[in-house]
Amino acid sequence: MQTDKKGAAPRSMLRRKLMIGAAALALGLAAAPKLGLAQTPPTSEVNTTDLAVTDDTVKVGILHSVTGTMAISETGSVEAEKLAIDQINEMGGVLGRKIEFIQEDGASDWPTFAEKAKKLLVEDKVAAVFGCWTSASRKAVLPVFEQYNGMLYYPTFYEGLEQSPNVIYTGQEATQQIIAGLDWVSKEKGAKSFYLLGSDYIWPRTSNKIARKHIEDHLGSKVVGEDYFPLGATGFNSVINKIKLKKPDVIYAIIVGGSNVAFYKQLKAAGIDMTKEKPLLLTISVTEDEIRGIGGENIVGAYAAMKYFESLKNENNEKFVAAFKAKYGEDSVIGDVTQAAYEGPWLWKAAVEKAGSFDIDKVREASPGIELTTAPEGYVKIHENHHLWSKTRIGHAQTDGQYEVVYETKDLVEPNPFPEGYQ
Amino acid sequence: MTAFLNSPKKTELIGFVLLAAVILLVLPGITDAFRLNMVGKYLTYAFVAVGLVLCWGSAGILSLGQGIFFGLGGYCMAMFLKLEASTPEATSIQSTPGIPDFMDWNQITALPAFWEPFHSFAFTILAVVAVPAILAFVIGFAMFTRRVGGVYFAIITQAIAAILTILIIGQQGYTGGVNGITDLRTLNGWDIRTDSAKTILYFVNAALLLGVIGLSMAVRSSKLGRILVALRDKEDRVRFSGYDVAAFKIFVFCFAAAISGIGGAMFTLQVGFMSPTFVGIVPSIEMVIFCAVGGRHSLIGAVYGTLLVNFGKTTFSESFPELWLFAMGGLFIAVVMAFPNGLAGLYKSHAEPLLERFFAKAGERRVGSAEAPAPIAE
Numbered sequence: 037m038q039t040d041k042k043g044a045a046p047r048s049m050l051r052r053k054l055m056i057g058a059a060a061l062a063l064g065l066a067a068a069p070k071l072g073l074a075q076t077p078p079t080s081e082v083n084t085t086d087l088a089v090t091d092d093t094v095k096v097g098i099l100h101s102v103t104g105t106m107a108i109s110e111t112g113s114v115e116a117e118k119l120a121i122d123q124i125n126e127m128g129g130v131l132g133r134k135i136e137f138i139q140e141d142g143a144s145d146w147p148t149f150a151e152k153a154k155k156l157l158v159e160d161k162v163a164a165v166f167g168c169w170t171s172a173s174r175k176a177v178l179p180v181f182e183q184y185n186g187m188l189y190y191p192t193f194y195e196g197l198e199q200s201p202n203v204i205y206t207g208q209e210a211t212q213q214i215i216a217g218l219d220w221v222s223k224e225k226g227a228k229s230f231y232l233l234g235s236d237y238i239w240p241r242t243s244n245k246i247a248r249k250h251i252e253d254h255l256g257s258k259v260v261g262e263d264y265f266p267l268g269a270t271g272f273n274s275v276i277n278k279i280k281l282k283k284p285d286v287i288y289a290i291i292v293g294g295s296n297v298a299f300y301k302q303l304k305a306a307g308i309d310m311t312k313e314k315p316l317l318l319t320i321s322v323t324e325d326e327i328r329g330i331g332g333e334n335i336v337g338a339y340a341a342m343k344y345f346e347s348l349k350n351e352n353n354e355k356f357v358a359a360f361k362a363k364y365g366e367d368s369v370i371g372d373v374t375q376a377a378y379e380g381p382w383l384w385k386a387a388v389e390k391a392g393s394f395d396i397d398k399v400r401e402a403s404p405g406i407e408l409t410t411a412p413e414g415y416v417k418i419h420e421n422h423h424l425w426s427k428t429r430i431g432h433a434q435t436d437g438q439y440e441v442v443y444e445t446k447d448l449v450e451p452n453p454f455p456e457g458y459q
Numbered sequence: 460m461t462a463f464l465n466s467p468k469k470t471e472l473i474g475f476v477l478l479a480a481v482i483l484l485v486l487p488g489i490t491d492a493f494r495l496n497m498v499g500k501y502l503t504y505a506f507v508a509v510g511l512v513l514c515w516g517s518a519g520i521l522s523l524g525q526g527i528f529f530g531l532g533g534y535c536m537a538m539f540l541k542l543e544a545s546t547p548e549a550t551s552i553q554s555t556p557g558i559p560d561f562m563d564w565n566q567i568t569a570l571p572a573f574w575e576p577f578h579s580f581a582f583t584i585l586a587v588v589a590v591p592a593i594l595a596f597v598i599g600f601a602m603f604t605r606r607v608g609g610v611y612f613a614i615i616t617q618a619i620a621a622i623l624t625i626l627i628i629g630q631q632g633y634t635g636g637v638n639g640i641t642d643l644r645t646l647n648g649w650d651i652r653t654d655s656a657k658t659i660l661y662f663v664n665a666a667l668l669l670g671v672i673g674l675s676m677a678v679r680s681s682k683l684g685r686i687l688v689a690l691r692d693k694e695d696r697v698r699f700s701g702y703d704v705a706a707f708k709i710f711v712f713c714f715a716a717a718i719s720g721i722g723g724a725m726f727t728l729q730v731g732f733m734s735p736t737f738v739g740i741v742p743s744i745e746m747v748i749f750c751a752v753g754g755r756h757s758l759i760g761a762v763y764g765t766l767l768v769n770f771g772k773t774t775f776s777e778s779f780p781e782l783w784l785f786a787m788g789g790l791f792i793a794v795v796m797a798f799p800n801g802l803a804g805l806y807k808s809h810a811e812p813l814l815e816r817f818f819a820k821a822g823e824r825r826v827g828s829a830e831a832p833a834p835i836a837e
Contacts, residue, residue, distance in 0.1 A: 147730050158493065175732075183652055236625070237637035237638075241636075
């Protein structure tokens, strides 16, 4: 699937430029009244800490895996970040300076991430870094960002329990994703018993811990089973038999990466038809990106709880999807994390403009309260704790690999990375 | 001159001096602090490769689980550093201050008993060597006294590597899980994250590596080393000669494990964290590849092999982000098919005869000193 995107990329430069131009113009119109015309303050004023800022350019870093096992997941984020940077440059850049990016490959290897992060901050002196995907890679770079005072925009939904002054978390933390989804199945579908599944690492384990607390303490329902599988596991028959035996109302699945393909195929082969919703399957780990690997026909009928789906109907999103497909091909899909990655450069731009400076400390101070009305998912806002206020939505998987949005929370859900009573 | 060159001890000594010059003078001379730290990281893998030369090359015991010992050494050091970083002041936002952050996230409220001794630096240094050696002893004792060897032994070590990874990931409250132990700051109050500290650590690492190689050379040239070779080639004869074969095998396996542990500890110090990605099957096999590329019969070759493969990885991956894995695969196939004795084998079969001829002429000795190319051996 990567090759599809790559092959399609150079197609029709003219159309691509037109589409980006159109998208940028639209976004520009939305943002222009607030900002006025871009004026160019002197470099000495906006850069007092020796970052790579000149009179007409500013350097930022992109740090994802483009090789190794994580490449399939992270490619979408890289593409979204480049798209956002292109669009911002079309609008005149940030404080009158064009953004130039330096891309480094984390190679799905955590020490490499730390090494490259250090290179970006120490040798290249970038003003911001958009990157990382897995929690392990974020944990590996975190000390580097704190030591050299950098700013990381991290796009993935993750387990919470972290709040660094040097990171803006543009994905949802665990409670935002979990609680709304569980409330929905309990209220709308009358679910009373749950079977929790997950890949064996910190995000699924922490998420299931929060899920179990919520199910038992707040919904008054019960958990009938909880099982974990090593990353990359492909044998799920024994757990599927256990599920058949326990007959839960809901299978709550947090399986990641390639294991998903085996899991959903085996579920289907075992005669569990998810469209019948007996049991119903709710996941927080399968985005449109993963469905390309699983195959729409193998997951049709499942529900997913996240903040963004490609099929979301609003003006911002339609423009974003059109611009993305114009740049990366009609076959490309956009998952939750890809959208969150797209927000990174825009949030950084807004913070820099509010601060009137590229200095990391000033950008950090300006960040809480930053609003983005042009985000594809709708309105978002940065919380004091560096996470985003965002809505949670439920998607219903279709055979074509898209989700149909069947529910969204009325209000923005407050991010709460250290949830009391859930630990 | 030829006699000097042909004596295996002397050539090995020259190789050792050259290697020391490369590691201590050339590499620090041509790289900046950032790249030097990378070389330092690669050299920590060389400890494992050197252990494999003894274990696999000399004694014929192929272990596909050396990452276990590298990881254990690294984890011992990481536990010490993590405890030092987790002072009650630094962790005051936690519900239980004073314990490592990942324990707090996993609702553990008191430091587990097996972490307690790692408050002591002396104990940690001991544990870095002893923990891998003890585990190797247990494995070796169970396997070798039952005469399990060859492929079966390789498979069992691989299984143990898989089990240990799963254990570390599963027990995330005690081990940090898949994220590993991160955010390590100081060693007895000395900040290991600064450039100057990294440079010092590089030289400490290099000196330790050279020391380990020297020690391994001593082992190989002793009577013990010759028994190891003998039991590789004809185990039964050694046994019938009255030697306790299992004891020798256990010794060499423990020795390899202990030096791998030192490598792991130096890795943690230089990179600043430890994670289960270094314990599992893939890194264990990679380390065997380092050794194979360098030449499994040559201690010096193993170091060059490690450096070559890792430099290759870095440069290939920078220039051909999508193809570099194939290039690496190709390299390994080529090594196994065409140069089964690796870089050291190439040196022996090509470079050495040339050198011999050169010295023979220069020394006005009889032309073409009639010796055949040195047999491929230790």
